[in-house]
Every structure is written in structure tokens, then in C-alpha cells.
Amino acid sequence: MSDGVLSQEEIDALLRSDAFQEAINASEPDTHQAAAGPTGDELTxxxxxxxxxxxxxxxxxxxxxxxxxxxxxxxxxxxxxxxxxxxxxxxxxxxxxxxxxxxxxxxxxxxxxxxxxxxxxxxxxxxxxxxxxxxxxxxxxxxxxxxxxxxxxxxxxxxxxxxxxxxxxxxxxxxxxxxxxxxxxxxxxxxxxxxxxxxxxxxxxxxxxxxxxxxxxxxxxxxxxxxxxxxxxDDMKAPHAEAAATAAAKTQAPTNAGYPTNAGYMEQLAAAPQPNAPLQSIAQDTGNAQYQLGGFTGGGNVKPANSVPVQPAQFAPLNMGFEPKTPSTIDLIMDVPLQITVELGKAKKTIREILNLAPGSVVELDKLAGEPVDLMVNGKLLAKGEVVVIDENFGIRITDIVSPMERVTNLQ
Known part of the structure; x- marks a missing residue:
């Protein structure tokens, strides 16, 4: 050092010293903590x-x-x-x-x-x-x-x-x-x-x-x-991961499906007969048959031996029958709640009669005493029965079930 000025060698030695590095680290802010976001007492x-x-x-x-x-x-x-x-x-x-x-x-x-x-x-x-x-x-x-x-x-x-x-x-x-x-x-x-x-x-x-x-x-x-x-x-990440896996599978599928690389498949393809072979044999057979036919009739127009044979198209017979429709699984709707009501009877009144109703008024229904009442499921008739009392509560004892055909008709 001369006249208070550091030489280049002294500056390099100072920069390499541990004390200088510790001073630099102490003066710098903790950028990692600042980038980590809010503290434990906050929400992002x-x-x-x-x-x-x-x-x-x-x-x-x-x-x-x-x-x-x-x-x-x-x-x-x-x-x-x-x-x-x-x-x-x-x-x-x-x-x-x-x-x-x-x-x-x-x-x-x-x-x-x-x-x-x-x-x-x-x-x-x-x-x-x-x-x-x-x-x-x-x-x-x-x-x-x-x-x-x-x-x-x-x-x-x-x-x-x-x-x-x-x-x-x-x-x-x-x-x-x-x-x-x-x-x-x-x-x-x-x-x-x-x-x-x-x-x-x-x-x-x-x-x-x-x-x-x-x-x-x-x-x-x-x-x-x-x-x-x-x-x-977590619930938001799951659909994205599943969608990414599905997209990757779709991307790989055309490569395998469009260009078969299976060795067995290639061997079968090589062993298959060439397209020209059957055409030649068929043409030869056809020429011989035409020659014999010409000799039998004493002449005639004989087609060239290399003509292409034409055969009528054959189609598989169409099945006109109808397969029986598979019934749907009823277990899928077993837990669907249904509203059950018991209809004691009905009556028709005019607006005047309705407005005149008061406590103590009697409304006559269209059912006779002792006649079975109707059991309705979601407003559709299912069964008939008689009113009973069970532990101080009203109930119904079913006496007649509507036939399945009638029930299906009522549910439509």
C-alpha cells in the first residue's frame, strides 16, 4: 500500500478474504425469505x-x-x-x-x-x-x-x-x-x-x-x-392430471394403430398370395371352357383368354327379426323417494259452496262407508285398501294391488 491507495494485488486478496464475504452477506437482505411469501400468520x-x-x-x-x-x-x-x-x-x-x-x-x-x-x-x-x-x-x-x-x-x-x-x-x-x-x-x-x-x-x-x-x-x-x-x-389438480394422461394416450394411439410393427403380422402379410396369381389361373380356366364350348357348337364368338371374370355380388342375409330389449337395471332407481298418499274420496263443489265453508261444515265424498280407499304413488293409483289405526296413527291395510299392466299404463 502506498499513499493510502490499495494495489490490485491487495484488492484481490481482500475480496478473497472470509471477513469480507461475511460482511457482504450480513449487509444483503434475505431474498429467500422475501420470495417465500407471507409469514405463517398470513394467507396468500x-x-x-x-x-x-x-x-x-x-x-x-x-x-x-x-x-x-x-x-x-x-x-x-x-x-x-x-x-x-x-x-x-x-x-x-x-x-x-x-x-x-x-x-x-x-x-x-x-x-x-x-x-x-x-x-x-x-x-x-x-x-x-x-x-x-x-x-x-x-x-x-x-x-x-x-x-x-x-x-x-x-x-x-x-x-x-x-x-x-x-x-x-x-x-x-x-x-x-x-x-x-x-x-x-x-x-x-x-x-x-x-x-x-x-x-x-x-x-x-x-x-x-x-x-x-x-x-x-x-x-x-x-x-x-x-x-x-x-x-x-387437491380436487382441482386431479381432473387436470387425468385429462393430461388421457391426452397423452390419445397422442400415442394413432402411431400404434396406423403403422403396425408386429413381427407376426408382417410375416402373415409376406406369406399372403399375390393379387396377380389368382387372376391368371382364373383366366386360363375360363379360356379352356370357352374353347370347348366353341368346338361343341361348331363355332361362335370366343372371348379372349385374358378377360376379367365377372361374378354376381353376394351379400350376407339381413336379419329382419328384432332382438328383445334388455330391461334396464332397476337397482339404479331403488333409492329414489316416492310420495305416497291415500285418497279417501272426492267431491265437486261450486265456488259459492267453497266460499261458504266454515268450521263445522260437512263435505260429502263420493265413497261409501267401508268402501276401499285408493293408495296413490306420485299421484298414480297403485293399490286399494282399508283404513286402520296403528299406535294412534292412521294407516292402510292393502287389500288389492292393481295389475302390473294397469300400473304401467297409469305411470305413462
């Missing part, structure tokens, strides 16, 4: 999209079940997925809420929590109790909680069916439990008890016609959400 954008898509389909099925139960149009849409904590949740929503805890016991293990505002739950209860939804109870009592638990049971039962369709595996849930808590003051339970544990929150927009326009939340542990995404990704 693709995972969030997958969770939102599954939640949208599942809650859409739940909304259909709730709509059938309430007799009102219910929509649960627009899922928004984010990571939060119970502590942050209590700070953002310091209001009374209804918590519905759902445990998945078959197919996928884990728990979900639905959070509904107590006011929205009151509207649902009022509609279930034959109200119009405009007079919800001021405070939810035990009876109201039982009613809302039944509604949530039907909702989540339908949701689990949709969930089962998505992951192509049977999914069962335990009966949901309902708790009314105030997020500002009451302590959370279960997986939500740890205030700092990351959880996945899916927010939905819930509307019940013009009665409810609110927000509904679904909470799930982070590991449950990741397992859900993993199941969904």
Missing part, C-alpha cells in the same frame, strides 16, 4: 380467493335453506376475507352479537363460528314465529335462542352438503350451539379465547328482502382455512 392472495370462493358457495346454499324456512328472499353475498385477531375483533365490533359455533366432525375436522347481530337474529325469530319481521323481540329469550338454533341447524346442514360437493367427501357437523354475547364485555371461548391468535374472518352482506340489510361474519382458525384450501387444490 390465492388462498384468500379460494377461501372466499368456497365460503360464497357454502353460504349461498345456507341462504337458500334460510329462505325456504322464512318464506322470504334471503341473500348472503360478497365475501371479504381478511386475517384478524379476537382482540381486534372486539375493538371493531363492540356490540351484542349472536355466536353460532359449528363443529365439523366428519370429512374435515375443525370449527367455524358465525356471528350475527342480535337485531338481525330477532327478525329471523319473528319470521319463524309467523310474524312479518317488523316486530322482533326486544330481548332474545331461551325460546328465541332455540328457534334461531333450529334455523342455524338447517342453514349449516345445507352448507355442509354444499361443502361435501366441493371437496368430494362426506361432511357432517354437530348440532350448532348458540350463544348471545357482547363483544365489548364478554369473554370469548374456545379457539377465540386467545386474543392474539390469528383467525380468518369472512364478512358477508346479508339481506332479507326489505327487513334486513346487514353484515354477517364467519370466523375460522387459520389452520382450518389452510386445510380447506389444500383440499380444494
Amino acid at each position: 392472495n390465492m388462498e384468500k380467493d379460494a377461501v372466499g370462493e368456497v365460503a360464497n358457495m357454502v353460504m349461498g346454499s345456507a341462504a337458500t335453506a334460510l329462505s325456504t324456512l322464512l318464506g322470504k328472499k334471503v341473500e348472503i353475498t360478497t365475501p371479504v376475507v381478511e386475517i384478524t385477531t379476537p382482540a381486534r375483533l372486539r375493538h371493531e365490533y363492540p356490540l351484542p352479537y349472536l355466536l353460532v359455533n359449528v363443529e365439523y366432525v366428519t370429512g374435515i375436522k375443525g370449527s367455524n363460528v358465525l356471528i350475527i347481530k342480535d337485531g338481525d337474529a330477532g327478525v329471523i325469530v319473528d319470521l319463524m314465529m309467523m310474524g312479518d319481521g317488523t316486530s322482533p323481540p326486544a330481548q332474545l329469550e331461551e325460546m328465541h335462542l332455540s328457534a334461531i338454533a333450529e334455523a342455524m341447524n338447517q342453514m349449516m346442514g345445507s352448507a355442509s352438503t354444499a361443502f361435501s360437493t366441493i371437496i368430494k367427501e362426506r361432511v357432517e357437523i354437530s348440532p350448532p350451539t348458540v350463544d348471545l354475547i357482547n363483544l365489548a364485555t364478554d369473554e370469548l371461548k374456545g379457539r377465540l379465547a386467545n386474543p392474539d391468535e390469528p383467525i380468518v374472518k369472512v364478512s358477508f352482506k346479508m339481506t332479507i328482502e326489505d327487513l334486513v340489510n346487514s353484515e354477517m361474519m364467519q370466523l375460522m382458525p387459520l389452520d382450518f382455512a389452510r386445510e380447506l384450501v389444500g383440499r380444494l387444490m
